[in-house]
Amino acid sequence: MDAVRLLSFFSFFFSIFLAQTVLCVDTCSPSSCSGTRPQVQFPFRLTDRQEYRCGYPSFDLSCNQTQTVLNLPFSGDFIVERIDYFSQSIYINDPDFCLPKRILSLNLSGSPFRGLYLSNFTFFNCTSSEWSEYYNIDDSVPLHCLSGDNYTVIAMAYPMFTPPGCRNISIVSVPVQYDQYQFGSMDFNQSLQLTWDLPDCRACVTDGGTCGFKSNSLTKIGCSNLPRHGLPRSAKYGIIIGAGIPGLVCIIGLACYICNWIKAYGRRHQLNTELATSTTAPQLVVVTTGLDATTIESYPKTVLGENQQLPKPNDGTCPICLSDYQTKETIRTIPECKHYFHANCIDEWLRMNATCPLCRNTPDGSSKVTPLSSISSSSSSSSSSSSSPSTS
Structure with missing residues (x-):
């Protein structure tokens, strides 16, 4: 009965262990707002779909229908178009399709993000079209979502002087993408590229692992589920359970057998001792x-x-x-x-x-x-005679 109870206890323990393992995987597995992209995983988390421990502080994202939204404390909400976990870059855009307006008020303070490739652009408000006669259209970009019927807002990279009929609005350091930074141009229809330094999960992601907090800690970062040669983890769990429970039963059975054998041996030894001390007839020896x-x-x-x-x-x-x-x-x-x-x-x-x-x-x-008792008596007499001193 004790063996059956012990076996039931271990079976229950394995069931709870596997259930918790599956639960942890499910609650922190990658998710998304649209079911496809961008894929949200550590250090980011979707606040309405993933638990708090699945993301790093200040990396919370939310869903606006099928759009993934990032809130910057001093700049408002942006649409997340893509997340590159290998280079730790996030690409954001304006949900109202007027990115230049958001760039003029962009403030990354209070967030873990910074611009990876920064280019300075000067914004001008021009009340005439004379500026186009002095500047190549490739060097200046008209921003239609900021312009009106009587004026045009343009952005220029490193202007030599203020164009005719224009006034300087602001000089802004824009977090552009790598190709725009390389060629010194800006397509304001493309998204902005931001990066983060902490937590640093690049090595873990490159190796094919899963980055996250270590064993219920909310401060230490670790890498798990690294690819290994051999059987997958699920197969190892199956082997452990399949071989562990029968092995445990065998060990319990062996322990019971040894215990019973020791008890039987003790009873036989006691019986032999009692028989040896009892009076028996003398044995004959040839x-x-x-x-x-x-x-x-x-x-x-x-x-x-x-x-x-x-x-x-x-x-x-x-x-x-x-x-x-x-x-x-x-x-x-x-x-x-x-x-x-x-x-x-x-x-x-x-x-x-x-x-x-x-x-x-x-x-x-x-x-x-000769009787055995006689031999013993004779041996004892001989020993006594040899040990006693001789008299003359």
Whole structure:
């Protein structure tokens, strides 16, 4: 029952872990107002679609129907046309299609953004068309959304002097795009390019990772989900769960088996101890000793002649020393089995062993039956006699 409860607990834990992992991915996954572009992800967040921790402070965006809107504290709302996370650039435009008007009052204070490529433009209010006679149309841009029936507002990059019939309105540093900065021109129908320095996620995005806050922290930035060689994360989760739960069951079963085995071993050990301490009948022990000299000498001996005629059943080699029999050597035969050996070899053997080296037969009278208790008593008596001092 305990194993089943433990297994249920771990299953519940894995379920909660996976649910929270999926929830985190869903709430901070990229989103958009129109379902396509621009894609909004960290450090930006859509205030009505993503949680607070999914974006960096002051990087909040909102949706105006299908348009993505950025609010600059001192300049108002702008439409976000594109976000480049690799170069950390955001491209904004005026929702009323009069970008020059917004440029005249553009103030990036209080925001994390700045112009990456800045070009100075001078704005003039001209009450006649005489300016066009002195300036190439490519060097000056008429701004129709700022102009009226009796005047024309133009923007010029680095004018040498004030055009005839015009007055200087303002000199503005415009955050242009790279190609406009490179050629010193300005298309006021295109968007403005802004950049940000913090948080710096360029390396993470370049490596294919996901930039965001570290483990519920709202100050430290980290990079996760970096591409790795091998199995995808979902497959690893499946393997962990698929192999982890059966493995846990096996470990619990093995632990129960070992516990039961230890208990059974303890009971057997206790039973053996009780049996050993109980009174039992004396056991009989067969003690086999060597033969005495008289018995050994009673076995027949033969001196080999020149023809080395040997009796059967042995061959011409002594089974004890493994040497061939030679002329004039003495051999001895065991009467019971008719096996023969060098006399010196078999005599030494029979003094310590009462059996034939080949067939292991024991001659009659070479063994005796003695109670085990008698042997123990005899050993104890011998020990006592050897330890007590001798008297004269």
